Amino acid sequence: MVNDITSMDVDFSKWYTDIVKKAELMDYSSVKGCMIIEPYGYAIWENIQHELDDRFKATGHQNVYMPLFIPESLLQKEKDHVKGFAPEVAWVTEGGSEKLSERLCVRPTSEILFCEHYQKIINSYRDLPKLYNQWCSVVRWEKTTRPFLRSSEFLWQEGHTMHETAEEAMEETMRMLHTYEEFYKNVLAIPAVTGQKTEKEKFAGAVATYTIEPMMHNGVALQGGTSHYFGDGWAKNFGITFTGRDNTLQHPHQTSWGVSTRMIGAIIMVHGDDNGLVLPPKVAPIQLAIIPIAQHKPGVLDKANALYESLKTKFRVKLDDTDNSPGWKFSQYEMQGVPLRLEIGPKDIEQNQCVLVRRDTREKIFVSLDNLEGEIEKALQAVHDGLYERALKNLKEKTFTATTYEEFLDIAENKPGFIKAMWCGDSACEDKLKDATGGVKSRCIPFKEEHLSDVCVCCGKPAKHMVYWGRQY
Amino acid sequence: MVNDITSMDVDFSKWYTDIVKKAELMDYSSVKGCMIIEPYGYAIWENIQHELDDRFKATGHQNVYMPLFIPESLLQKEKDHVKGFAPEVAWVTEGGSEKLSERLCVRPTSEILFCEHYQKIINSYRDLPKLYNQWCSVVRWEKTTRPFLRSSEFLWQEGHTMHETAEEAMEETMRMLHTYEEFYKNVLAIPAVTGQKTEKEKFAGAVATYTIEPMMHNGVALQGGTSHYFGDGWAKNFGITFTGRDNTLQHPHQTSWGVSTRMIGAIIMVHGDDNGLVLPPKVAPIQLAIIPIAQHKPGVLDKANALYESLKTKFRVKLDDTDNSPGWKFSQYEMQGVPLRLEIGPKDIEQNQCVLVRRDTREKIFVSLDNLEGEIEKALQAVHDGLYERALKNLKEKTFTATTYEEFLDIAENKPGFIKAMWCGDSACEDKLKDATGGVKSRCIPFKEEHLSDVCVCCGKPAKHMVYWGRQY
Numbered sequence: 026m027v028n029d030i031t032s033m034d035v036d037f038s039k040w041y042t043d044i045v046k047k048a049e050l051m052d053y054s055s056v057k058g059c060m061i062i063e064p065y066g067y068a069i070w071e072n073i074q075h076e077l078d079d080r081f082k083a084t085g086h087q088n089v090y091m092p093l094f095i096p097e098s099l100l101q102k103e104k105d106h107v108k109g110f111a112p113e114v115a116w117v118t119e120g121g122s123e124k125l126s127e128r129l130c131v132r133p134t135s136e137i138l139f140c141e142h143y144q145k146i147i148n149s150y151r152d153l154p155k156l157y158n159q160w161c162s163v164v165r166w167e168k169t170t171r172p173f174l175r176s177s178e179f180l181w182q183e184g185h186t187m188h189e190t191a192e193e194a195m196e197e198t199m200r201m202l203h204t205y206e207e208f209y210k211n212v213l214a215i216p217a218v219t220g221q222k223t224e225k226e227k228f229a230g231a232v233a234t235y236t237i238e239p240m241m242h243n244g245v246a247l248q249g250g251t252s253h254y255f256g257d258g259w260a261k262n263f264g265i266t267f268t269g270r271d272n273t274l275q276h277p278h279q280t281s282w283g284v285s286t287r288m289i290g291a292i293i294m295v296h297g298d299d300n301g302l303v304l305p306p307k308v309a310p311i312q313l314a315i316i317p318i319a320q321h322k323p324g325v326l327d328k329a330n331a332l333y334e335s336l337k338t339k340f341r342v343k344l345d346d347t348d349n350s351p352g353w354k355f356s357q358y359e360m361q362g363v364p365l366r367l368e369i370g371p372k373d374i375e376q377n378q379c380v381l382v383r384r385d386t387r388e389k390i391f392v393s394l395d396n397l398e399g400e401i402e403k404a405l406q407a408v409h410d411g412l413y414e415r416a417l418k419n420l421k422e423k424t425f426t427a428t429t430y431e432e433f434l435d436i437a438e439n440k441p442g443f444i445k446a447m448w449c450g451d452s453a454c455e456d457k458l459k460d461a462t463g464g465v466k467s468r469c470i471p472f473k474e475e476h477l478s479d480v481c482v483c484c485g486k487p488a489k490h491m492v493y494w495g496r497q498y
Numbered sequence: 499m500v501n502d503i504t505s506m507d508v509d510f511s512k513w514y515t516d517i518v519k520k521a522e523l524m525d526y527s528s529v530k531g532c533m534i535i536e537p538y539g540y541a542i543w544e545n546i547q548h549e550l551d552d553r554f555k556a557t558g559h560q561n562v563y564m565p566l567f568i569p570e571s572l573l574q575k576e577k578d579h580v581k582g583f584a585p586e587v588a589w590v591t592e593g594g595s596e597k598l599s600e601r602l603c604v605r606p607t608s609e610i611l612f613c614e615h616y617q618k619i620i621n622s623y624r625d626l627p628k629l630y631n632q633w634c635s636v637v638r639w640e641k642t643t644r645p646f647l648r649s650s651e652f653l654w655q656e657g658h659t660m661h662e663t664a665e666e667a668m669e670e671t672m673r674m675l676h677t678y679e680e681f682y683k684n685v686l687a688i689p690a691v692t693g694q695k696t697e698k699e700k701f702a703g704a705v706a707t708y709t710i711e712p713m714m715h716n717g718v719a720l721q722g723g724t725s726h727y728f729g730d731g732w733a734k735n736f737g738i739t740f741t742g743r744d745n746t747l748q749h750p751h752q753t754s755w756g757v758s759t760r761m762i763g764a765i766i767m768v769h770g771d772d773n774g775l776v777l778p779p780k781v782a783p784i785q786l787a788i789i790p791i792a793q794h795k796p797g798v799l800d801k802a803n804a805l806y807e808s809l810k811t812k813f814r815v816k817l818d819d820t821d822n823s824p825g826w827k828f829s830q831y832e833m834q835g836v837p838l839r840l841e842i843g844p845k846d847i848e849q850n851q852c853v854l855v856r857r858d859t860r861e862k863i864f865v866s867l868d869n870l871e872g873e874i875e876k877a878l879q880a881v882h883d884g885l886y887e888r889a890l891k892n893l894k895e896k897t898f899t900a901t902t903y904e905e906f907l908d909i910a911e912n913k914p915g916f917i918k919a920m921w922c923g924d925s926a927c928e929d930k931l932k933d934a935t936g937g938v939k940s941r942c943i944p945f946k947e948e949h950l951s952d953v954c955v956c957c958g959k960p961a962k963h964m965v966y967w968g969r970q971y
Binding site: 068115116120 | 527532572601602611614640
């Protein structure tokens with residue numbers, strides 16, 4: 026086996042790290058918990074950024090850049106927030122050979138800085154809404170790290186908005202959650218469960234947190250993105266006011282929302298297989314690898330080159346005319362998750378055709394060179410749809426229902442996946458279920474709840490909500 | 499005066515800060531020396547990034563992301579480098595509520611991290627060249643700061659490459675300097691002097707530093723970008739080796755090169771005037787502002803809207819149909835440096851025409867609506883060319899020649915600008931000239947030196963080079 030990856034059925038975790046290393050997505054650095062994103066991994070991130078940024082701008086958002094540091098006194102302003110983040114921040118205490126008079130925290134998230142800025146620039150309802158976003162890196166000092174999924178530094182975007190009314194802020198919170206959902210589906214080919222986080226699991230300092238929770242191939246959840254509603258609590262705390270349409274002084278209503286490089290981890294764990302990475306076409310750095318067959322024969326390389334030239338403005342194409350064998354190349358581009366490969370040899374040229382091979386199904390499609398562009402487009406869409414359907418099937422097959430405590434424990438122990446179960450609303454039950462199962466937590470209260478029973482699966486008291494539960498990365 | 503900016507002739511420094519604030523490019527934050535880049539300023543940066551990134555990729559470079567932190571022990575590996583940077587770095591000493599066993603420096607530049615990574619991934623000549631770049635923020639603890647020009651944190655790109663031979667590395671060093679030069683000219687409309695830094699002024703740890711030095715409107719220089727050649731010294735130090743074509747173990751040759759958000763400062767100070775910012779069309783977030791005249795009259799807003807719709811896919815256009823007066827709008831878009839405004843009123847509509855007004859010259863151009871796109875393109879190009887010519891004239895007029903020490907001091911005191919003068923090659927003369935003039939330093943040894951005299955302008959010993967001298971930001 027050229028690719029030489031641990032099988033996911035043998036050791037999912039080893040399979041994952043094999044892929045991130047062998048597909049050259051990242052490398053470890055001498056800074057504990059920080060990673061190097063290598064060109065191939067970063068190119069995926071650039072495609073993700075491009076797709077998301079277009080969506081943000083189409084909905085009126087503007088990019089800005091805030092400082093990397095937050096003074097300790099400023100961080101202290103939001104008690105719940107600081108309680109949530111203080112244990113995992115990095116502190117700068119010396120600068121320019123001198124001890125600083127005040128510690129500076131390396132931003133774990135930037136609500137604080139946005140609030141400080143908004144306090145200065147918001148005066149009238151005419152200044153609202155403020156729809157800012159930033160692309161940057163943030164630092165959270167993690168004890169146990171895993172490439173892309175949990176690292177002490179990671180890349181992300183964080184949107185921070187201010188609105189005239191609570192309704193508008195809530196609309197924005199939902200708009201961005203649904204933007205993520207649409208992006209996951211149409212760009213990453215990843216289905217997910219969406220809903221509201223419980224009080225226990227919500228963002229430190231938010232009124233409500235909404236989340237998108239895709240399921241990895243092994244049934245484990247990944248918190249894939251969150252959108253928070255803050256009400257006007259932070260605005261009051263930071264003294265952010267505006268003169269309203271009725272000439273009274275009011276506080277604006279706030280949201281924030283973010284997704285990060287952990288999406289690359291989701292792509293790997295949702296779509297990957299034992300031959301390596303499988304990339305959804307919309308974010309694949311190479312969408313199509315052209316591999317000449319019997320390339321020493323006259324005309325083959327010329328034809329391969331001509332195809333490359335005619336396709337490269339339309340798709341992200343690579344022509345591999347190195348001396349490696351076709352078989353070696355097939356393995357190589359499978360490992361890298363290239364959605365389609367195009368094989369062209371002497372016989373194909375004679376028949377004015379070529380072969381497209383799908384990465385996901387290995388299906389071979391013989392297509393005429395006369396309509397190649399259209400056929401490639403169709404095949405890329407087919408790969409996207411195929412990936413989505415396969416992931417949706419996995420999500421459905423690994424979602425179970427528990428109506429009793431015993432059933433819940435049994436599923437948690439024996440069936441990796443999500444568990445749908447009723448819940449009384451008490452965080453004590455979340456704690457108990459987590460302890461009893463060794464880590465199953467509430468993922469979210471879905472927007473469309475089902476009525477599975479009348480009582481909480483844990484304590485038997487009247488149920489308030491249906492909740493998705495699961496283990497997480 | 500609506501714009502209410504200090505005149506640049508009265509107080510250039512105040513004029514500058516008035517513009518950055520009133521054009522809403524940036525805001526101060528509570529973190530000393532760090533700035534907030536506001537949407538309009540960040541949009542300029544995004545256009546700069548886009549133009550540069552295209553050029554980097556066209557020359558085979560790949561983007562990556564390296565960690566934000568550098569462990570102290572790793573930083574110590576390059577003695578000259580650490581001596582240059584240690585006085586101005588910020589140190590993280592605590593993380594996750596614990597004192598760290600080793601201090602981490604917040605990256606002031608990333609040569610060290612790239613070398614550590616290259617040591618792991620370079621093995622054969624087949625692995626070369628490595629052409630990596632990253633877009634990120636870096637931190638240098640500055641005592642005196644000024645928006646965009648000098649701040650404790652700034653955004654930049656840093657390219658770090660490794661090559662098989664010294665010649666190839668030197669070619670790369672020059673290629674990227676010339677890429678910057680071409681970018682400054684064709685995108686920013688800024689002419690500049692280019693050449694080599696003296697030993698005293700070169701990058702800490704480099705063998706040679708090449709620089710691009712545009713002149714601001716007031717005759718002061720700005721180091722606009724640098725490209726460094728490292729030889730194989732760092733590679734030896736970091737144990738980076740590869741098996742060469744002749745099967746011997748060799749060390750690769752290294753370069754690095756970078757430009758930063760200070761380019762936004764250069765744009766302001768090269769092109770701006772007493773009415774505000776003047777943006778070169780290629781990086782202007784708004785290239786064309788459509789301003790309806792007598793917009794209450796029937797048909798005017800409809801026509802303005804139709805023009806907006808037909809132009810927006812081709813140019814970055816804004817239609818301002820607010821209730822503010824046209825005069826107020828004119829001032830507003832002048833302040834923001836929008837290269838062209840388009841006025842359209844009832845009479846224009848009757849005559850199937852509109853008026854284009856250039857920001858730089860205020861020249862009015864009456865154009866037929868039948869060929870509007872072409873006329874706008876022409877006018878934008880004319881603004882670009884006009885800005886470049888004006889800046890080139892300034893650069894030429896403010897470049898003086900000194901052949902004696904007295905002449906040098908006289909020019910330094912009375913004529914703001916660059917001084918061309920011969921130099922013996924001794925850094926003691928650089929020190930003496932700097933002290934005697936209160937800050938005039940060597941800018942660079944230009945690629946095309948002129949022979950102005952036989953002796954050093956300072957000590958009278960035989961001259962080795964012609965040098966450009968000047969004050970700097």
